[in-house]
Amino acid sequence: MLNGDTVDSEAVRRYADSLSMDLSTAELEAFAEQFAQQDAALxxxxxxxxxxxxxLPPKWDADMDDVFGSLANTGPFNVTGHPAVSVPCGTVDGLPVGLQFVAERGDDAAALRAAPSWMALRD
Incomplete structure (x- = not known):
């Protein structure tokens, strides 16, 4: 996967270096696989x-047992550099729900175009 056939392996390495991460070859390959899967989905x-x-969001005074679990849908795109934007989507049991739009790496405009389009459909 790091041979550059489907994923810019140098981008993966630069990302890891920017975080001062000393990753093994297996870890770099896992990052590259994540890049490839997200690129394929798009x-x-x-x-x-x-x-x-x-x-759903926790109640104001409740303990949050799994802080990192709340990042499960946004974190992968932060890792791969795919632009994303979140907009209000409605409520569930009176609590707000967000909808995120994710675009190809480098195409921030596509994600930003989707947001007002969705909002116009809701109005």
Whole structure:
């Protein structure tokens, strides 16, 4: 996977270096695989749409047991550099829900175009 056939392996290495991460070859290959899967998912669409977080927000005074679990839908795109934007989507049990749009790396405009288009549909 790091041979550059489907993923810019140098981008993966630069990303790891920017975080001062000393990654093994296996870890770099895992990053490259994540890049490739997300690029493949976006190959035939303008944007991907998904919930911003995979859970409802906790009550104000409740303990949050799994802080990192709330990043499960946004974190992978932060790692790969795919632009994403989150917009209000409605409510569940009176609690707000967000919808994120994710575009191909380097195509921030596509994600930003999707947001107002979605909002116009809601109005």
């Amino acid at each position: 190959a035939d669409v303008d944007v991907l749409a998904s919930p911003t977080v995979p859970m």
